[in-house]
Amino acid sequence: MILCNDIHSKLNPTRVLEVLQPTTEAAVVEAVRQAARQGISISICGGRHAMGGQQFGESTLLLDLTGLDAVGEMDRVNGTIEAGAGIRWPQLIDALHARQIGDDPMWGIRQKQTGADDLTLGGALAANIHGRGLLMKPIIDDVEAFTLVNAGGEILRCSRTENAEWFRLAMGGYGCFGVITSVCLRLSRRVKLERRVEIITVDRFLPLVEKRIEEGALYGDFQFSIDEHSPDFLKRGVFSCYLPVGEDRPMSESRNELVADDWRELIRMAHCDRAKVFDRYASFYLGTHGSLYWSDTHQLSVYLNDYHDQIDRDCGSEVSASEMISELYVPREHLEAFLTAAAKVLRQMEVVVIYGTVRLIQRDEESFLPWASEDFACIIFNLHTEHSMDGIAKSADAFRALIDLALRFGGSYFLTYHRWARRDQIELAYPMFRRFLELKEARDPEGRFQSEWWRHHRDLFLQP
Numbered sequence: 001m002i003l004c005n006d007i008h009s010k011l012n013p014t015r016v017l018e019v020l021q022p023t024t025e026a027a028v029v030e031a032v033r034q035a036a037r038q039g040i041s042i043s044i045c046g047g048r049h050a051m052g053g054q055q056f057g058e059s060t061l062l063l064d065l066t067g068l069d070a071v072g073e074m075d076r077v078n079g080t081i082e083a084g085a086g087i088r089w090p091q092l093i094d095a096l097h098a099r100q101i102g103d104d105p106m107w108g109i110r111q112k113q114t115g116a117d118d119l120t121l122g123g124a125l126a127a128n129i130h131g132r133g134l135l136m137k138p139i140i141d142d143v144e145a146f147t148l149v150n151a152g153g154e155i156l157r158c159s160r161t162e163n164a165e166w167f168r169l170a171m172g173g174y175g176c177f178g179v180i181t182s183v184c185l186r187l188s189r190r191v192k193l194e195r196r197v198e199i200i201t202v203d204r205f206l207p208l209v210e211k212r213i214e215e216g217a218l219y220g221d222f223q224f225s226i227d228e229h230s231p232d233f234l235k236r237g238v239f240s241c242y243l244p245v246g247e248d249r250p251m252s253e254s255r256n257e258l259v260a261d262d263w264r265e266l267i268r269m270a271h272c273d274r275a276k277v278f279d280r281y282a283s284f285y286l287g288t289h290g291s292l293y294w295s296d297t298h299q300l301s302v303y304l305n306d307y308h309d310q311i312d313r314d315c316g317s318e319v320s321a322s323e324m325i326s327e328l329y330v331p332r333e334h335l336e337a338f339l340t341a342a343a344k345v346l347r348q349m350e351v352v353v354i355y356g357t358v359r360l361i362q363r364d365e366e367s368f369l370p371w372a373s374e375d376f377a378c379i380i381f382n383l384h385t386e387h388s389m390d391g392i393a394k395s396a397d398a399f400r401a402l403i404d405l406a407l408r409f410g411g412s413y414f415l416t417y418h419r420w421a422r423r424d425q426i427e428l429a430y431p432m433f434r435r436f437l438e439l440k441e442a443r444d445p446e447g448r449f450q451s452e453w454w455r456h457h458r459d460l461f462l463q464p
């Protein structure tokens, strides 16, 4: 048995039978057929960043897709690229640059996750992720087609016109319907962007973001204060947005960028000196006001694996800890009221917020299990979580309370980060969840693809 765990929360230790790293589609097909012959189940992983146990299953054969990272054909006219599902964002961005040396204009990725880069395209599709685009839908909107190996070992090309039901199910389907081997990703023209930074209170966020969108802003977010003892808690924040500028504007050689040491210091302060960290962060961001970035690479960010080990040592903590993330959605007009209520809940429950941000998403009308069921404001919280029974229960309670709040405002939450939601919460946020499980069973009756996440939900919905 091999012990696996997720990278960020480290709260999903799971023993798998074996880890296979196929490098071709044929090897994936063979692995699925071999597993069928042996009567064993398969779990599927990419960058291992999901935190709800979606990528591992106890006693399964783990297919690690990161070896499927080849880059295929690029359509320079329509702006698409075919790439292996195991490719990570920095590799894909580098490959796009290498393919277009001398081209003007160039194509680039439209969106990726923020806060971490070593995540795969397959993982992005399986969670139907989003980035900090101001006018974007989840990544399903950026996908022209993909190839899927299903439980029968068949190779299916899936798009809006071919195997369309598989397309809708596997996008945001968390690996339940098969292995995505290759993806045809839609690109957009790579443009130069100017970052504008303002310190504002949340009541100004929506009117200001709308104004900036009218001026042409493409990306942006609002990173709020995490000091629970301050009246600014979840209220005052750094609003950054990115507007296209002329190609002739020169990029500065010496930009004030957040490097690994700054990141380490900020995250240390977020744990030990929350009263000061916002000012430090805000002054760093204000120092970048007016800086120019490319639309693809500005989405890359610093992330240090195992950073929490050092925090634990610095804080003299007796038990190890990590951050658990959750993402809540509310109709945009309720953003301020939600954050006010959330501040009250988090203070009462005495949970520590390490980082939080607000972004926008547009409605996804295509995936079977859409989290963006409306044009929502997305609120992301990273909660410090001690790896003890009490510590984990505290974060789980806090996230359930935040989900209740979001639901009360007509909102929802993201399935990616944990499996702590109650069944009634899942049913309200995802009314089609039961049908999703039924369709999984119909398409994979022997349960070839299994994860701790799927097993949890199957069992939860078995109860009357």
Ligand SMILES: Cc1cc2nc3c(=O)[nH]c(=O)nc-3n(C[C@H](O)[C@H](O)[C@H](O)COP(=O)(O)OP(=O)(O)OC[C@H]3O[C@@H](n4cnc5c(N)ncnc54)[C@H](O)[C@@H]3O)c2cc1C
Pocket (backbone or CB within 6 Å): 008, 043, 044, 045, 046, 047, 048, 049, 050, 051, 054, 055, 065, 085, 086, 112, 113, 114, 115, 116, 118, 119, 120, 121, 122, 123, 124, 126, 127, 128, 129, 130, 131, 173, 174, 175, 176, 178, 179, 180, 181, 416, 451
């Ligand atoms: C620090 C951090 C920041 C994040 N930021 C964001 C963000 O800004 N926006 C956002 O939307 N999400 C964000 N996430 C969540 C992240 O995007 C998802 O968890 C994503 O699925 C991780 O991709 P991965 O390659 O690590 O996949 P894994 O964690 O390995 O797997 C995740 C899911 O994808 C499935 N999967 C992986 N590869 C394949 C494949 N080839 N075929 C079929 N299924 C597959 C797995 O079975 C599993 O269900 C963040 C997570 C962390 C830890």
